[in-house]
Amino acid sequence: MYKSLILLFVRVSVRLPTRILTIEDTVLNGLKENKMIYKGVFLSDSQKDKYWSDGYLFPLNIFTLSEASRLRHKLEDWERKWVTKDLPLPLNTYKRVNSHVVCKLAYEISSNSSILDRVESILGANILVWSVEFFIKEPHTRQMVGMHQDLTYWGMGEIDNLVTAWLALSDVNEKSGCMDFVRGSHKNKILPHTDTHNNDNILSRSQEINVNVKDKDKTPIILKPGQMSLHHGLMIHGSGPNISDDRRIGVAIRYVSPKAKQTVAEKDYAMLVRGVDKIGNFVNVLPPLGDFTEDSLSVYDEIRRAQAKALTAGSTSTVNLYSEA
Numbered sequence: 001m002y003k004s005l006i007l008l009f010v011r012v013s014v015r016l017p018t019r020i021l022t023i024e025d026t027v028l029n030g031l032k033e034n035k036m037i038y039k040g041v042f043l044s045d046s047q048k049d050k051y052w053s054d055g056y057l058f059p060l061n062i063f064t065l066s067e068a069s070r071l072r073h074k075l076e077d078w079e080r081k082w083v084t085k086d087l088p089l090p091l092n093t094y095k096r097v098n099s100h101v102v103c104k105l106a107y108e109i110s111s112n113s114s115i116l117d118r119v120e121s122i123l124g125a126n127i128l129v130w131s132v133e134f135f136i137k138e139p140h141t142r143q144m145v146g147m148h149q150d151l152t153y154w155g156m157g158e159i160d161n162l163v164t165a166w167l168a169l170s171d172v173n174e175k176s177g178c179m180d181f182v183r184g185s186h187k188n189k190i191l192p193h194t195d196t197h198n199n200d201n202i203l204s205r206s207q208e209i210n211v212n213v214k215d216k217d218k219t220p221i222i223l224k225p226g227q228m229s230l231h232h233g234l235m236i237h238g239s240g241p242n243i244s245d246d247r248r249i250g251v252a253i254r255y256v257s258p259k260a261k262q263t264v265a266e267k268d269y270a271m272l273v274r275g276v277d278k279i280g281n282f283v284n285v286l287p288p289l290g291d292f293t294e295d296s297l298s299v300y301d302e303i304r305r306a307q308a309k310a311l312t313a314g315s316t317s318t319v320n321l322y323s324e325a
Contacts, residue, residue, distance in 0.1 A: 041114055043121035051122060051230060055186030056237075058221050058229035062114050062167060068226035072169040072249060074105050075134065078291065088297060098307075100132040100253075100271060100287070101300045107132075107287045110253045111273045115165055118230065122163045123257040126275035128282060130162070130254040130268075137177050137242035142200045144177065146208030147238035149185075150254075152193050153207070154233075155264030155310030161257040162233040168223035169249040177242040179229070180218035186232035200241070209236060258282070264310040269303045 043051070051057040063071065083091050099106035109115070110129045119127055137143045150164060151157070172178045192210040201208070213236065221229050231237065242248045258279040262268035270282035277284055285303070288296040 040117040040120075042117050048121055051232075054181075054183045055235040056181045056183075056219075056221070056229060056231040059223050059227040060118055060229070061226065062112070062228045063226035065225055068169055071105070071109065072225070075169065075249070078103065078105060082292065085292075087292060088301070094292075094300075095134040095136070097133070098131050098300060098303055099134055100129055101285060101303060102288055102292050102296045103132075104288055104291055106134070106251070107271070109167065109251055110271075111287070115167070115228065115253070116274050118228070119163060119165060119255045120274065122230065123161065123255060124275075126258050126272075126277060128256050128258065128270035128272050128277060128284070130256045130260075130270045130282075131252075132254070133252045135166075135248075135250040135252050137248040139242055139245050139247060142241050144200055144241050145179075145237075145239040146196060146198070146201045147180075147182075147211070147213045147236055148193060148207050148209050149188075149190055149234050149236055151233040152190050153311050155262050155268070155307075156233075156256075156260050157263055158189050158234060159260055160232070161260040163255050164231050164233070165228055165253045165255065166221075166223075166231070167228045167251040167253070168225055169251065170225055170247055171244075172221070172223040172248055172250060173244075174220050174222070174240070175242075176244040176246065176248040177240045178223070178248075179221040179231075179237050179239045181221055181231060182213055182217050182236040183219055185236035186234040188234060188236070190234065191236075208238075211236070213238075256282075262310065265306055266309065267306055268310075269306065 043057070047057055079091070079095075085091075087094070094102055100110050107129075110132050116127060135145075151159065151162065154162075156162065166179065170176070193207045194210055196208050223229060255273075256270060258277040258281060261281040268282050269285050270277075271285050271287060285299055290296075
């Protein structure tokens with residue numbers, strides 16, 4: 001009986017237009033308001049200018065090498081634990097789609113105050129997590145990411161109210177398949193893309209932009225473990241295969257301000273990690289209480305089905321990450 005009541009409470013809480021703040025939220029908000037107590041690590045004016053001019057910013061030091069190593073070990077322990085479990089979907093789907101809903105580690109990384117300080121400098125004081133993805137390329141594999149713009153299929157239009165924080169948990173360089181950005185390309189509108197159906201392209205639709213991007217126009221985003229980059233949702237970017245001897249491990253966190261809005265799917269979901277959401281464009285979901293709990297799996301499925309309407313719109317073939325949505 002008590003278990004049912006707890007699950008019912010969490011389930012109802014998911015549907016509130018604004019998430020109920022916890023004691024931890026209240027304390028953090030109070031610290032933020034008192035600058036003498038909590039100063040944070042925000043971007044400088046010159047860094048913010050560079051982000052808006054170039055469309056990206058890197059490298060930003062978030063974790064020490066030892067801290068990044070601990071996070072990597074936690075992730076790989078999590079992979080080993082759950083890869084053989086009888087989950088409703090393949091573990092890779094949970095790594096690539098909304099990991100923060102079912103994985104405590106993904107949520108903990110996405111709510112890290114050092115990351116959020118940088119994101120606040122771009123989006124403002126009210127921040128939601130729209131998605132978290134573990135982008136992992138195994139050593140000596142052909143997996144790549146075609147040049148594309150993130151916002152093309154996300155159903156939110158051409159907005160400034162979204163930023164991706166990309167955190168490295170391994171050495172990320174040209175040999176291991178780092179991202180390449182095209183400076184200033186975020187000033188374009190959403191450009192035509194083609195679903196290539198290339199099995200080596202690990203994007204949800206294997207999409208690529210219909211523009212021939214020259215190598216001389218690409219900037220390699222080289223990061224050490226614990227370093228992060230930020231990029232705009234309209235930035236043209238991609239990455240090559242990992243020909244190194246180690247895994248290339250990145251955590252891509254998509255943050256939105258409450259001003260962002262889903263315009264293709266009937267509704268969309270996000271998780272409040274700083275400030276408040278007084279607008280209600282997103283159904284606010286609560287952080288997971290554990291890994292793959294019954295309730296988090298149910299909410300995950302609900303979110304994936306709703307978002308699939310935007311992320312698969314116009315596709316003439318199966319979009320694998322959403323094929324069962």
